[in-house]
Amino acid sequence: MTETAWNTVSGSDTGAAFELFFGYPDEASFAATVQALVADGVASGIARKDKTLWGPAAEDESGKRLSWVSLSETSRPLVAEIAALQVELRDAGLSRVVLCGMGGSSLAPEVICGAAGVELDVLDSSDPDFVRTALEDRLGETVVVVSSKSGGTVETDSQRRAYEKAFTDAGIDPAQRIVVVTDPGSPLEKSAREAGYRVFLADPEVGGRYSALTAFGLVPSGLAGADIGRLLDEAEAIRPALEADSVDNPGLRLGGLLGVANLAGVDKLVLANAGATYAGFGDWAEQLIAESTGKDGKGILPVVVDALDSPNFVPSTGDEVLATFGPDFVFGPDAEQVRPTSGYGVHVDAPLGAQMLLWEYATAVAGRVIGISPFDQPDVESAKAAAREMLDGGGETPTPLFVQGPVTVYASPGWLPPEARTVSAAVAALLSELDQEHGYVSVQAYLDRHRDAALTGVRDTLAVRTGRPVTFGWGPRFLHSTGQYHKGGPATGVYLQVTGDPQADLAVPDRPFTFHEFLTAQAVGDGSVLASHGRPVLRLHVSGPGDLDVVREALS
Numbered sequence: 001m002t003e004t005a006w007n008t009v010s011g012s013d014t015g016a017a018f019e020l021f022f023g024y025p026d027e028a029s030f031a032a033t034v035q036a037l038v039a040d041g042v043a044s045g046i047a048r049k050d051k052t053l054w055g056p057a058a059e060d061e062s063g064k065r066l067s068w069v070s071l072s073e074t075s076r077p078l079v080a081e082i083a084a085l086q087v088e089l090r091d092a093g094l095s096r097v098v099l100c101g102m103g104g105s106s107l108a109p110e111v112i113c114g115a116a117g118v119e120l121d122v123l124d125s126s127d128p129d130f131v132r133t134a135l136e137d138r139l140g141e142t143v144v145v146v147s148s149k150s151g152g153t154v155e156t157d158s159q160r161r162a163y164e165k166a167f168t169d170a171g172i173d174p175a176q177r178i179v180v181v182t183d184p185g186s187p188l189e190k191s192a193r194e195a196g197y198r199v200f201l202a203d204p205e206v207g208g209r210y211s212a213l214t215a216f217g218l219v220p221s222g223l224a225g226a227d228i229g230r231l232l233d234e235a236e237a238i239r240p241a242l243e244a245d246s247v248d249n250p251g252l253r254l255g256g257l258l259g260v261a262n263l264a265g266v267d268k269l270v271l272a273n274a275g276a277t278y279a280g281f282g283d284w285a286e287q288l289i290a291e292s293t294g295k296d297g298k299g300i301l302p303v304v305v306d307a308l309d310s311p312n313f314v315p316s317t318g319d320e321v322l323a324t325f326g327p328d329f330v331f332g333p334d335a336e337q338v339r340p341t342s343g344y345g346v347h348v349d350a351p352l353g354a355q356m357l358l359w360e361y362a363t364a365v366a367g368r369v370i371g372i373s374p375f376d377q378p379d380v381e382s383a384k385a386a387a388r389e390m391l392d393g394g395g396e397t398p399t400p401l402f403v404q405g406p407v408t409v410y411a412s413p414g415w416l417p418p419e420a421r422t423v424s425a426a427v428a429a430l431l432s433e434l435d436q437e438h439g440y441v442s443v444q445a446y447l448d449r450h451r452d453a454a455l456t457g458v459r460d461t462l463a464v465r466t467g468r469p470v471t472f473g474w475g476p477r478f479l480h481s482t483g484q485y486h487k488g489g490p491a492t493g494v495y496l497q498v499t500g501d502p503q504a505d506l507a508v509p510d511r512p513f514t515f516h517e518f519l520t521a522q523a524v525g526d527g528s529v530l531a532s533h534g535r536p537v538l539r540l541h542v543s544g545p546g547d548l549d550v551v552r553e554a555l556s
């Protein structure tokens, strides 16, 4: 066990409500890193949108991605505009809000609404059962927010088409029900204007995963009834602390800690909720950190766990920073409290708006320390291209290796021994490929994340079985989050895909593919890209949702 030095920083002197508790094994390198960040004026540089902070190669992207620093001010006019629309919609009897959007266009509203205790149905899937269930629920009271920064994300486009058809078939004018959030000049802006939809344009100089406080975070959340004015207040209150070139700056400290840990070979961040009301924060932070840092063979893999006693949080494997968010203090020098094996731990207590801005700063700072550009996502496109190729009839149709009962087994070439001809043997072979120093297991379920929620339990099962970090992601949602890290980060993962036949497929209106064909193309496409990076991919395809028990058994 590495000895840890513990340290706190709080906002009590500045009037901002935050407290951070840090632990690190090597005080000298942590202090030197933070002092260098102070001396280089990194905090004030980020605040004034200095695009040179991440090196010449990153300048083009950084130059158009730094407006998130002042959103607590620049987004303020949206609050009244959204409130007026909310009243109008409520008066028209529209009490249910559905959000169609992926990654940065849906993860923030999900956590904001969860924290506020207001209902927001997030439709971030191409699973036909999941989409159909959303379409069939209270259509007469539903308003749909379609959010896409690029305006070209196929999942979001397909969901919009499905809702347009459902409204039209029900004799409802889609223009009365669809609200669009997009960047100025996107294809979605054009088609939405032509269709007569209400359009909110977002700040184009903010990337998707930094867009929580833009129209992408605020419009769906405000329409669902969250107090978005307060969210902006919380972010505004912590801004001075984040912009200060001071060793007490919580963004420099958190980012410095992540960066120093990563340079020392610690490449996972196990994130647990320690009593925060904003439970989905881990999923939001996962996208921010994985997409921002996971590239050029470097990066930090977030491992989001359910609870403080989840495997991977206790005990940890030694290549992880343990992190908690929320009010409950769990780390400390006492043996009674959690002691990270790597020596690196951090607890962040702050209201949601402050928490979001703080992690954005910290991620940008960590990017500088690690030496990557925190604003691009160079490897996300490869999976999209492979899915497109499959849908266009190109790409290789996968051949099953064997069938066992309701499970059909596929594997990427070159690693599964020919004698492994049961599901259990195939799983054991995949897990035997795990590097014991830095390896991780990524479980990727291309299923209905509401109906099949019980499958998430396999994360803990596999974490206990392997003693290694295990992530669980729903496809295609994770493709817009950890997907970048899987392909761009260190090549240490083993990948277990779970796919299934739907109860019934669903056509994507006016497109030459169905939702199930699209979902399958996404799984196969991403699997082929992972395999092309030399990583082992095992796919277990079940005949129906009832057959997931067989998969669960094979994993235990």
Ligand SMILES: O=P(O)(O)OC[C@H]1O[C@H](O)[C@H](O)[C@@H](O)[C@@H]1O
Residues within 6 Å of the ligand: 102, 103, 104, 105, 147, 148, 149, 150, 151, 152, 153, 156, 208, 209, 291, 377, 380, 479, 480, 481
């Ligand atoms: O908002 P959109 O343009 O539809 O993009 C949704 C998501 O797409 C990609 O996966 C990007 O890597 C994400 O950063 C982004 O949040």
